[in-house]
Amino acid sequence: MTEPTASVVPGASQEDKWSSQKYVKNASFVPVLGAPVVQLLNLQPHEHILDLGAGDGVLTIDLEKQCKSVVAIDSSTAMIEAAQAHGCQDARVVDGHDLVDHPLANGQFDAVFSNAALHWMKKDPERVIQGVNKALKPEGRFVAEMGGYMNVSEVRTGLHAALKKRGYDPEEYDPWFFPGVKTYTRMLEQNGFRVESIELIPRLTELNTDIAGWIDTFGFSFLRPFEGDEKERQAIIDEVQGNLQFSRDEDIWSIMYARLRFKAIKTQQ
Ligand SMILES: C[S@@+](CC[C@H](N)C(=O)[O-])C[C@H]1O[C@@H](n2cnc3c(N)ncnc32)[C@H](O)[C@@H]1O
Numbered sequence: 001m002t003e004p005t006a007s008v009v010p011g012a013s014q015e016d017k018w019s020s021q022k023y024v025k026n027a028s029f030v031p032v033l034g035a036p037v038v039q040l041l042n043l044q045p046h047e048h049i050l051d052l053g054a055g056d057g058v059l060t061i062d063l064e065k066q067c068k069s070v071v072a073i074d075s076s077t078a079m080i081e082a083a084q085a086h087g088c089q090d091a092r093v094v095d096g097h098d099l100v101d102h103p104l105a106n107g108q109f110d111a112v113f114s115n116a117a118l119h120w121m122k123k124d125p126e127r128v129i130q131g132v133n134k135a136l137k138p139e140g141r142f143v144a145e146m147g148g149y150m151n152v153s154e155v156r157t158g159l160h161a162a163l164k165k166r167g168y169d170p171e172e173y174d175p176w177f178f179p180g181v182k183t184y185t186r187m188l189e190q191n192g193f194r195v196e197s198i199e200l201i202p203r204l205t206e207l208n209t210d211i212a213g214w215i216d217t218f219g220f221s222f223l224r225p226f227e228g229d230e231k232e233r234q235a236i237i238d239e240v241q242g243n244l245q246f247s248r249d250e251d252i253w254s255i256m257y258a259r260l261r262f263k264a265i266k267t268q269q
Contacts, residue, residue: 016075017220020056020082026209026217031058033205034115037145040197040263043067047110050135052096052128052144053117057083063113064089071104074117096121099131107134107269111141119147122177129191136266142193148200148260149180154247155211155255158240159222166232168225175221179260188264198262205257210248211241214255 023030038059043049043066054060054072056079063070073094074080083091092104096117099105112132121128132142160170179187185195207214215222215237226232247254 016077018055018076018079019217020078022213022217023056023079023082026207026213028058029205029208030116031055031062033203034059034145037113037115037143037261038062040261041111041113041141041143044110048108050104050109050112050132052099052112052114052132053120054083054088054091055079055117057086057088057091059115060088060091061086067110071109073099073104096128096131097123100127100134102131105131105134107137109135109140110137111143112136114144114146116145116147118144119151119176119178122175125177125179126187126191129187129193133192133266133269138266140266141196142188142264142266143262145259145261147176147178148184148258149178150200150202150256151176151178151258152255153258154244155214155219155240158243159215159219159236161243162236162239163222163225166225166236170222173222173224178258181260184260184262188262192266192268193264194267196263196265198260198264201259201261203257203259204254207253207255210253211244211255212237214253215240 043063045067047067049063049067049070051060051063051070051072054074057072060070060072060083070089072083072088072091075093075095077093080091080093094102112135118128163170163173181198181200185198188195223233223236
């Protein structure tokens with residue numbers, strides 16, 4: 001296995017800007033669309049599961065019904081509080097990058113599950129995989145879906161252009177790591193996993209908000225340079241949405257997602 005790296009990655013540092021209220025209002029499709037990953041996980045009643053980047057726990061509660069126990073972890077205190085309020089049995093604030101040194105990395109879990117969260121762990125994705133590996137039993141499975149290569153490209157490009165125009169380097173504020181099949185397969189294989197399946201799935205995703213609502217919920221990191229300048233923040237949001245008129249069909253806005261879904265088995269530590 002490779003050693004954890006200490007490099008600082010642009011855009012990787014985020015304070016807790018997650019809002020569980022905005023998540024419910026603008027992103028309730030995220031856990032709903034996680035159903036195929038849960039299916040791929042194929043839980044057994046005796047199993048102990050770790051849900052990495054569990055968010056407000058909607059999917060975690062689903063998992064709890066199908067197995068013995070689930071520990072939900074997330075770096076956002078707001079999201080973990082929401083997960084606890086939703087009734088998750090065991091929900092804790094843990095950053096995915098710190099899992100490798102955490103008591104939960106105890107080789108006791110039958111599977112680590114993750115939906116729509118790994119791409120936020122940009123600082124050091126291999127360190128995250130190493131933490132998952134340490135948490136799993138031998139032959140334990142890592143089953144997840146994350147944003148992959150070309151995910152949300154149209155909004156991401158719009159946000160990059162808006163920041164560049166204002167003299168900022170968008171890379172510094174881009175919080176996402178969207179790997180392709182080759183990159184993530186290599187990362188898994190170099191960190192003690194055998195890849196059983198991995199695919200990039202393009203998915204046109206209807207929003208229950210507009211592009212502005214989506215940026216407010218997920219794109220907050222790009223707006224960091226304009227904290228306190230509500231006028232400029234709004235100007236950026238209006239500009240990005242204004243340039244995305246082709247993403248609208250009457251009153252429905254959509255974004256082209258590309259999801260990387262995989263199942264990997266721990267072969268060595
Ligand atoms: C889009 S939400 C997905 C939540 C949930 N899995 C679901 O399917 O609804 C992404 C989650 O990843 C969490 N996250 C972001 N960076 C993280 C990190 N470094 N460690 C752990 N969780 C992180 C966020 O706080 C957020 O709750």
